[in-house]
Amino acid sequence: MKKAKLPQTTVARLPVYLRSLVYLAGRGVQIVSSEELAQLAGSNAAQLRKDLSYLGEFGTRGVGYDVDQLINEISKWLGLLRDRSVVIAGMGRLGGALVGYPGFSQKGFRIVAVFDHDPAKVGRGVDGLIVRDMSELGSIVSQNGGVDIGIIATPASAAQAVADQLVRSGIRGILNFAPITIEVPDEVFVRQVDLSVELQILSYHLQKAERVGVLV
Amino acid sequence: MKKAKLPQTTVARLPVYLRSLVYLAGRGVQIVSSEELAQLAGSNAAQLRKDLSYLGEFGTRGVGYDVDQLINEISKWLGLLRDRSVVIAGMGRLGGALVGYPGFSQKGFRIVAVFDHDPAKVGRGVDGLIVRDMSELGSIVSQNGGVDIGIIATPASAAQAVADQLVRSGIRGILNFAPITIEVPDEVFVRQVDLSVELQILSYHLQKAERVGVLV
Numbered sequence: 001m002k003k004a005k006l007p008q009t010t011v012a013r014l015p016v017y018l019r020s021l022v023y024l025a026g027r028g029v030q031i032v033s034s035e036e037l038a039q040l041a042g043s044n045a046a047q048l049r050k051d052l053s054y055l056g057e058f059g060t061r062g063v064g065y066d067v068d069q070l071i072n073e074i075s076k077w078l079g080l081l082r083d084r085s086v087v088i089a090g091m092g093r094l095g096g097a098l099v100g101y102p103g104f105s106q107k108g109f110r111i112v113a114v115f116d117h118d119p120a121k122v123g124r125g126v127d128g129l130i131v132r133d134m135s136e137l138g139s140i141v142s143q144n145g146g147v148d149i150g151i152i153a154t155p156a157s158a159a160q161a162v163a164d165q166l167v168r169s170g171i172r173g174i175l176n177f178a179p180i181t182i183e184v185p186d187e188v189f190v191r192q193v194d195l196s197v198e199l200q201i202l203s204y205h206l207q208k209a210e211r212v213g214v215l216v
Numbered sequence: 217m218k219k220a221k222l223p224q225t226t227v228a229r230l231p232v233y234l235r236s237l238v239y240l241a242g243r244g245v246q247i248v249s250s251e252e253l254a255q256l257a258g259s260n261a262a263q264l265r266k267d268l269s270y271l272g273e274f275g276t277r278g279v280g281y282d283v284d285q286l287i288n289e290i291s292k293w294l295g296l297l298r299d300r301s302v303v304i305a306g307m308g309r310l311g312g313a314l315v316g317y318p319g320f321s322q323k324g325f326r327i328v329a330v331f332d333h334d335p336a337k338v339g340r341g342v343d344g345l346i347v348r349d350m351s352e353l354g355s356i357v358s359q360n361g362g363v364d365i366g367i368i369a370t371p372a373s374a375a376q377a378v379a380d381q382l383v384r385s386g387i388r389g390i391l392n393f394a395p396i397t398i399e400v401p402d403e404v405f406v407r408q409v410d411l412s413v414e415l416q417i418l419s420y421h422l423q424k425a426e427r428v429g430v431l432v
Binding site: 200 | 221222225227228230231232234235236239256258293294295296300302308309310312313314316317318319320322323325364365388389390391395397403405407408409410411412413414415416417418419420421422423424425426
């Protein structure tokens with residue numbers, strides 16, 4: 001299977017299309033137009049068609065896309081046809097919330113172990129998992145035959161050291177919730193989540209609306 | 217002050233530039249080149265210059281951007297020169313984690329009240345706030361002279377009803393963590409957060425690397 005490299009922005013939109021398609025499939029929809037799918041996904045039809053054109057030839061002009069086929073294709077491109085194993089480092093409130101986040105397991109991301117360095121937390125049970133000491137990370141990743149993704153839910157001060165441990169254990173994908181940029185080797189992929197960014201984007205729109213309100 | 221409308225993608229990148237600039241300012245850096253700033257922000261210099269060109273004429277060719285000036289300009293565009301008030305609906309584990317998320321208050325987002333509909337949670341203290349019953353939302357928003365942003369941290373099944381309540385109370389910005397698309401009037405802005413999307417993007421990169429690994 002020969003595949004081109006997708007633009008980053010397309011990669012970021014594929015999961016959103018996928019979510020909309022799964023929603024449609026759950027309601028028994030078999031064919032969807034690019035307009036309908038784009039609207040559900042908060043995109044526009046031209047953008048959607050361009051994004052999907054990278055994946056191959058889908059859809060029938062004037063008819064639409066086959067929902068099940070498109071779910072399968074996007075899942076294939078995103079590497080979602082098999083489960084991905086995940087560990088979480090940091091069992092504070094955010095880490096605890098992530099263990100129970102229903103979207104992860106529903107979408108095939110299986111949390112295999114959770115870690116903290118605080119002796120008061122190590123050994124406690126969280127959603128059927130026992131919190132392990134950070135020093136056990138390497139051995140537990142090995143016991144699992146390697147782990148795909150590590151989630152950092154520690155304070156900023158600990159994040160880089162934890163990232164180094166994840167990389168040493170052989171993990172190649174990191175989702176970082178700590179509000180700090182972490183440095184990793186080129187072969188490791190990092191996604192940074194900063195929840196304040198979303199509030200700042202809302203703030204921009206609120207300010208625009210306020211300004212218009214004053215002028216009118 | 218006359219301002220053009222910024223492209224959505226530029227709006228989404230401004231908070232990331234801002235975070236990088238604040239980091240530089242904290243280290244005493246006064247001037248930064250577009251290359252350095254772009255690298256810190258995970259962007260590229262051409263993109264950065266284009267984004268900032270929408271805000272006006274900044275930077276000196278061959279010298280760079282004045283860090284403090286750019287922090288001030290971006291903050292102004294994002295409406296961050298004043299605090300924004302926030303309420304959170306849903307005091308499960310995710311809601312509880314969000315109340316304590318340090319990035320919110322650091323960036324001027326002030327949580328003024330938290331809500332749940334579960335009698336077992338109402339009346340309990342969370343980070344110095346008392347959990348209020350959802351039915352009190354309207355009156356508490358009024359007591360605060362209006363609230364800017366509502367965060368939905370409820371299960372999917374409750375999200376639309378909570379969104380309706382937020383809108384009725386006069387809130388015009390909603391950050392939705394529930395894994396469902398909510399419908400709101402045109403004058404209300406919604407940002408949808410789906411943490412699984414980030415894992416799916418990582419999965420794409422992991423799969424690409426695995427494929428290359430097999431071919432090599």
